[in-house]
Structures are given as structure tokens and as C-alpha cells.
Amino acid sequence: MDETQSDAPAPAPQPAPEPVGRREFLSNALRLGGGVLVFLAGAPALGEGPVAEGYDWTQHRYAYLIDTEKCIGCGSCVRACKAENGVPDGFFRTWVERYVVSPEASHVDSPKGGLDGFPPIQTPFTPTKSFFVPKMCNHCKETPCVQVCPVGASYRTQDGLVLVDAERCIGCGYCVQACPYGSRFLSPTTHTAEKCTWCYHRVTKGLKPACVEVCPTGTRQFGDMRREDDPVRLAIAHGRVSVLQPHLLTEPQCFYLGLDKEVR
Template sequence: MDKIERRQFLKLGLYTTAGVMMGSLFAFSRTDKEIDYKSPEDLSKFDWGFLVDTTRCIGCGACVRACKVENNVPDSYFRTWVERYEIDKNGRVRVDSPNGALESFKDDNFNEAEIVKAFFVPKLCNHCYDSACTQVCPVGATYESPDGVVLIDKERCVGCGYCVQACPYGCRYIDHEKGVADKCTLCYHRIQKGEAPACVNACPRAARIFGNLKDPESKIRKILNLRRYGTLKPDLGTNPKCYYIGLDMEVK
């Protein structure tokens, strides 16, 4: 084999390899469906908020069940739950939420004749504007998305539990199977597709309202403009984004 042949052989080899590489790059980079990633600019057109009309809630627990199924919430932990408040004629308050109201409520309240006021209050992550959990996460695993949802990066979370301690609303827990923190995401996987969170969908009384706070035409914004509402523990400076209509002073 003389020198020229060897050079030609090497050239051929080089071209073939390059061709195979280019081809495979093209072949493997193709996907069946284009993923529609929204840019942070697009996302920042939204500010997802939540509204609970406590006067409409009947304590059926459909929201709790829907959330559990949708998000695979471990037993005895809750991303959302419903509390029942009963106030008797002497001003005594009884609150309960048996298993988060997953199986609704039993008829085991105070003596009916004594109750002067009773109501239900659904709870979930408040997705605060100044959330304590985001502040305290030592590794930056908890963050606020550009569209205003407080989320957890489960690939980064170390499971220290500091956020669970910092949340004033008891909305977080450690998922011991995965060893990381978990909480309500407003069903981020659903709202990205234009669907409502599972609990909102499941509520038979439309007590849960979800929408874009930046959109003046959204239902949530219209109701907030019209009705009087409150938030939980406003004194803690977390600026919750879960608003309550008919909030009683007994609710904390």
C-alpha cells in the first residue's frame, strides 16, 4: 500500500464517520411532538391565584380525594384538606378535619341544638408572594415560578424539613418514600395545559376558584374586585395568594 492510497483510505474513513455522526444527530434529535416550552416572558403574563368561598363549601371532601388521586399524595399527608368549624351558644369552638376530610365528615358534632354557627374551610398551599418556605430553603430547591406558583425542585431538595417548619399554614410535609419535601403545586402539570387544578374541577359547589390575577377579565379578579375577602395569618408578612371569602376570625 503506497502513501496516496493510505491517504485516500483515511479520507474515506473520515467522511464516513462524519456522515454517520451527522445522520445520527439528525435522527436522534427528532421527536414525535414539539414540546411547547413557554418562555419566562410568556409565563410572566400570568399570576396564578386561588380563591376559596367558604360560604359555598359543603365539606364533601371531593377536592381532597381528587388531589390525592391526581398527585399521588401519600397516605396521612395532605396537599389540601378541609376543616370544619362549629361554634356553640357559649362561644366554644370545635375544629376538626378527620383524615383531612378525605372521607368527608362524620355526623359527630356538638349537640345540634347548641351549635349557633358552623362552616367549612378548605386549606391548601397559599403560594405566598413572600413565602417563608422559599426564603428558608438552604439549597434553593423551593422557588417561585415566573407565573407565580411556589414549586419544589425534587431533584435538588435534600429533605431537611426546614421549609416544613417555616410554613405557617402546615401545608408542607416530607414525602418519606422519596425523602423530599412536597406540597400543593396548583396542579402545575394541568395548568400548563390550560386545565384547572384537580380540586377546582372536583368541587361540586364552585367553592374553589382559580385564575390569572393579572387578567382583569378573569373570574378570580372580578370576584376579588367585587367581594370582601381575607387571607390567613396576614400579620406574618407572607402575603398569601389564596384568598378567602367569608373568613371567620376563628380560622387560623
């Protein structure tokens, strides 16, 4: 263009600026509008205060340790959980399973989740080993239940718990299906998802979860990974711990000692 202009006998008058076409204007306006909406939607809300008085959730990150070799299947934890959290009849935030295993066959039972303990059992095979495995929400780091929640009712706190906001929960049950450990259920009274909270109302006051408090054998232990000298932190650091269904990469924060390969 410049060359042709210089060759021209007289400098051409500056062409009027191209008027903005309707199509271009609208598309730009939409982009701008969209940008504004994204900005508004992403604007952080105000009003962040402490979770509880004298409790700073950034100073804790909890973990749970279950030594299956110590469990006697008394069910004290199940009863304590029910009493502490008012768990509805027939549902369990924590439960105990009994595995009776031989090389050829295995049998798993959990009568009423272990609420009344376990009765003697007769199996059609001769068991070579048998043991109890307490189970509960694993409070996974990469938890599927939070990912599937369509309304932001399930979330993971900074101190490492997965909680459900019953006010937001619409009871769709996606999280119940998403949990590979069967830790969630829809409450028959509130019709919202319910699960183990590691007794958040206790741990924020410096108490242990009810199940840990009552465990008579020390099978269940609760610890804080941010405390250097925490026994659970040391046990996880030094012991040979495993988690349930590690192939799912959910990074459970419930660690097991002496877990058998039969356990899923």
C-alpha cells in the first residue's frame, strides 16, 4: 500500500476508518459481557472468620489409623458413633466387617454393622484366618464424592475432612454412588447425604472422634499430620500402612495397619 501511495501523483486522502460492522460489534460486546460475568462470578466472597473459637483450621491436617490386628469386633465404635451423631437406625457412618477366609473361599459379614457385636459363626469351609476390619469414610484427598456433587454441598476442608452441607444438599445421591467405600447414605429423616465427619464438633474442640475415644484396644487412632510428634503421624511415616482400594487413586486419609488382601 505504501509503495502504491508513493507512486501516486497526488497523496490520496486518508481513507475513513472502517466502520465497525454489526457482526463484529456484537461479538466483541458479547466477549466483553462474558468477561464481566466471569469476573463477577469469580469474585471472592467476604466474611471469612475462624471455624470455631480458638481453632485455626490451617494448623491441622487430620489422619486416621486403623490397626486391624488389634480389633476384637466389639462394636463399641459403632454404638458410640450412633450415640454421638444420632445416626438413623439401619444406617452407619462407621461399621465393622468380619472376614473369615480360607485359601479356597471367604465369607464377609457385618450384622447390623457390628452395632451389637458379632455372634459366633459357622462357615461351610474351614477358615485359616479371620479378622475384623473397621470401616468408615476415608476422607480422601482426591475424593470422587466432592467431584460429582452438582451443587457444591460436598467439600473438603483445609484441615482434611470431607463434609456435607445439608443446607445445600439436594439429595440427588450422586455422591452415594460415587463413593467406592460405601461410606455415604441418604438420611431417611433429612433426605440429604450423610457421612462420617470425624466428629468435627469434637475435633475442633481438641477431643478425639467418639469411635477413637471408646475403642478399648487402640485399634482406632486419630492424629494430626501437622504435629511433629504425633503418634499417628509417626506410625504412618515409619509403619507399613496401606489404604483401601489404592488403585482408585483417591488418596484416602484413613490408613490401615495389617490389612489383608481380601479386604476391599
